[in-house]
Amino acid sequence: MTKNHEDHEKLTRAETEVLDDLFAGLRERRLDISPDLAGRVLADAFEASPAPSIPPVRSSLLPRLAKALGGWRGGVALASSAMLGVWVGYANADLVSGVDPFSDGDVVTETLFDPSATRFDEYILEG
Amino acid sequence: MMAFDGSGDVRDETLLAAYAGGDQSAARVLTLRHTGPCLNLAFRMLSDRGEAEDVAQEAMLRLWKIAPDWRAGEAKISTWLYRVTRNLCTDRLRKRRNIGLDEAxxxxxxxxxxxxxxxxxxxxxxxxxxxxxxxxxxxxxxxxxxxxxxxxxxxxxxxxxxxxxxxxxxxxxxxxxxxxxxxxxxxxxxxx
Known part of the structure; x- marks a missing residue:
């Protein structure tokens, strides 16, 4: 670009003032977003919306199991029953050794909780 | 999940990340902030309101699509949108004239x-x-x-x-x- 050409392109102060004034007026002329356009843009946004990055919260197995068993009271009862079963199996195996597994269940129950079952009483008293 | 009411000065990138995370209230704020500038630039370039609205909608759609992959700090969202708007307008002007602007x-x-x-x-x-x-x-x-x-x-x-x-x-x-x-x-x- 030659200096003469630069001089040719340079605006006079008057020209600059006129243009600046015209630009200022035209700046004020702005289109508003119509409700229709806003609706179309938002519809696109919702349709293109990525899946939520945070997966839905799922409770772990243990809390759900505890809830199904009746809460902490149910859990304690279940644990106590399990411990009793283990004790019966190891400490008093001879009490039920003669039980026919195919006989009536009442026989087993009566044998386990018969007050005459002295070894159980001794265990309770002596620990 | 945080809801944006549009009155705050939350940064565009924060809003776009929220939208990418599934927060559609962020899309509302971005729509209000950026559709207007896209619309006005397109209108000044094309001198046709209908075409300008189509261009603004398309520019915003491209923003929604790029949201999950937007790399923070690389470009201003407004600058990126102006560039997309400019390219869309150029394409339409070329189609109008059926000649390449670069060669014209x-x-x-x-x-x-x-x-x-x-x-x-x-x-x-x-x-x-x-x-x-x-x-x-x-x-x-x-x-x-x-x-x-x-x-x-x-x-x-x-x-x-x-x-x-x-x-x-x-x-x-x-x-x-x-x-x-x-x-x-x-x-x-x-x-x-």
């Missing part, structure tokens, strides 16, 4: 026979009419600088040219406008 020669500043439509007593219409006679790149540079009030470095980023090239386009564009409006000073309410 820019008319000389004082091309004889180019008629500037000046409406009596309306200076803004006169300037708008003069703007429409400018080559597209000069018109875009002047629109971004003097109507959208952006800085030259941002204009350079939008137009993907150097700052010096922006300055040259602005200089030539304003020279052309001044020539188009010359002799109309009194008609436009200015003293010669």
């Amino acid at each position: 020669p820019e008319p000389a500043d004082d091309t004889p026979g180019v008629e500037v439509r000046m409406m009596e007593g309306d200076r803004h219409d006169a300037l708008q009419a003069a703007l429409e006679t400018l080559p597209d790149r000069q018109k875009l540079a002047i629109t971004l600088r003097h109507l959208e009030e952006l800085g030259n470095p941002e204009i350079a980023s939008i137009m993907e040219i150097s700052v010096e090239a922006v300055e040259s386009l602005l200089s030539r564009g304003k020279r052309t406008l001044a020539n188009r409006l010359a002799g109309r000073s009194s008609e436009l309410g200015y003293q010669s």
